[in-house]
Amino acid sequence: MENNKSGFDTRAVHAGDFKDQFGAVVTPIYQTSTFEFRNAEHGARLFAGEEEGFIYTRIGNPTIRSLEKKLAALENGTDAIAFASGMGAVSALFASFLGQGDHIISTAAVYGPSRGILESYFSRFGVAATFIDTSDPFAVERAIANNTKLIYIETPTNPTIKLTDIEQVAAIAHQYGIPVAVDNTFSSPVLQNPLDLGADIVLHSLTKFINGHADVVGGALIVKDEETYKRLHKTMAYFGANMDPHQAYLVYRGAKTLSLRVLKAQENAITIARWLEEHPKVEWVRYPGLESHPQYELAQRQMRGPGSMMSFGVKGGLQAGKKLMDSVQLAKLAVSLGGVETLIQHPASMTHAGLTPEARAQAGITDELIRFSVGIEDVEDILADLEQALEKI
Numbered sequence: 001m002e003n004n005k006s007g008f009d010t011r012a013v014h015a016g017d018f019k020d021q022f023g024a025v026v027t028p029i030y031q032t033s034t035f036e037f038r039n040a041e042h043g044a045r046l047f048a049g050e051e052e053g054f055i056y057t058r059i060g061n062p063t064i065r066s067l068e069k070k071l072a073a074l075e076n077g078t079d080a081i082a083f084a085s086g087m088g089a090v091s092a093l094f095a096s097f098l099g100q101g102d103h104i105i106s107t108a109a110v111y112g113p114s115r116g117i118l119e120s121y122f123s124r125f126g127v128a129a130t131f132i133d134t135s136d137p138f139a140v141e142r143a144i145a146n147n148t149k150l151i152y153i154e155t156p157t158n159p160t161i162k163l164t165d166i167e168q169v170a171a172i173a174h175q176y177g178i179p180v181a182v183d184n185t186f187s188s189p190v191l192q193n194p195l196d197l198g199a200d201i202v203l204h205s206l207t208k209f210i211n212g213h214a215d216v217v218g219g220a221l222i223v224k225d226e227e228t229y230k231r232l233h234k235t236m237a238y239f240g241a242n243m244d245p246h247q248a249y250l251v252y253r254g255a256k257t258l259s260l261r262v263l264k265a266q267e268n269a270i271t272i273a274r275w276l277e278e279h280p281k282v283e284w285v286r287y288p289g290l291e292s293h294p295q296y297e298l299a300q301r302q303m304r305g306p307g308s309m310m311s312f313g314v315k316g317g318l319q320a321g322k323k324l325m326d327s328v329q330l331a332k333l334a335v336s337l338g339g340v341e342t343l344i345q346h347p348a349s350m351t352h353a354g355l356t357p358e359a360r361a362q363a364g365i366t367d368e369l370i371r372f373s374v375g376i377e378d379v380e381d382i383l384a385d386l387e388q389a390l391e392k393i
């Protein structure tokens with residue numbers, strides 16, 4: 001039986017397993033919307049929280065719970081809440097911590113829609129947001145106001161691959177009693193555990209590395225304490241942002257091979273980043289595993305590895321970049337990331353097109369920036385694909 005002291009892979013395989021009466025080795029899919037009470041007293045006790053059990057799938061379900069326990073074990077948290085999508089998790093986080101007159105500080109280059117919901121929706125309910133370069137911890141301290149209720153950082157950022165020092169930001173925030181939430185999607189718990197670095201809440205788009213097979217959309221929040229769990233869980237259930245049991249099963253299955261996939265993709269990415277950096281048609285490469293990354297030292301300290309996400313620009317700017325994206329054959333021109341397959345995309349016209357040009361400029365999302373999510377294919381094949389596409393420019 002695994003426990004908190006078991007190794008990462010042991011927890012990935014076993015944590016959260018739900019034992020049924022038939023001895024099923026994997027958690028079954030409890031495809032049911034509701035659960036029968038033994039009697040009226042039992043139903044009342046479940047609703048009052050006096051007994052553990054399941055009531056209704058929007059509130060909880062054994063398959064979803066199994067996944068949540070696995071996620072908590074992988075992020076060294078005490079509990080987790082699964083959501084229908086990463087954005088469902090982001091929305092519930094903001095709705096739980098922010099109200100009329102409150103203020104949030106966030107990374108300027110945070111995932112586009114995470115910024116978008118603050119600017120377009122929460123602003124309508126009197127929530128102010130300040131977006132700054134959180135890689136400068138002093139800028140974080142300067143942005144703190146009396147009404148700041150949450151600091152929400154993403155590191156490394158999508159798609160600019162900028163890092164924020166989690167330990168330093170958490171230390172500053174806690175001096176003012178402000179909780180810190182970290183979007184850990186880009187690293188996955190294999191490479192970085194924000195709770196261990198002082199953060200209070202971790203967010204994941206499960207759609208990415210944790211599921212890893214580009215066939216499910218999902219999200220999660222992982223917490224350290226029971227009180228935060230209850231607060232976030234209530235928002236999830238009231239807003240109906242719950243995961244579906246079948247969806248939960250697929251992520252639970254994908255998560256078992258998380259480190260095998262993340263480490264293989266990372267090995268490929270290190271080779272590819274070095275190769276791109278030397279390529280005469282490539283202008284620049286941003287990857288935390290390269291000494292040329294401005295925060296290479298922080299990456300070494302904070303992450304257990306540089307991961308498999310990078311961005312780069314080719315000589316000739318946007319037009320040359322479009323030619324490259326239209327010429328790749330193995331890499332797929334598609335958004336999302338962290339799957340077994342290599343994906344390429346253009347954030348300024350795709351994932352971050354919804355941001356204003358000013359917000360994109362502030363975040364450093366230039367027009368020529370190409371985002372590359374390295375998969376687990378044979379590295380020689382990815383390199384050959386890039387070479388033939390670069391030749392066409």
Ligand SMILES: Cc1ncc(COP(=O)(O)O)c(C=O)c1O
Nearest residue numbers: 085086087111158185205207218
């Ligand atoms: C860093 C990051 N956070 C959050 C999200 C949102 O997740 P989802 O697409 O699962 O809603 C994404 C999606 O691309 C992302 O890249």
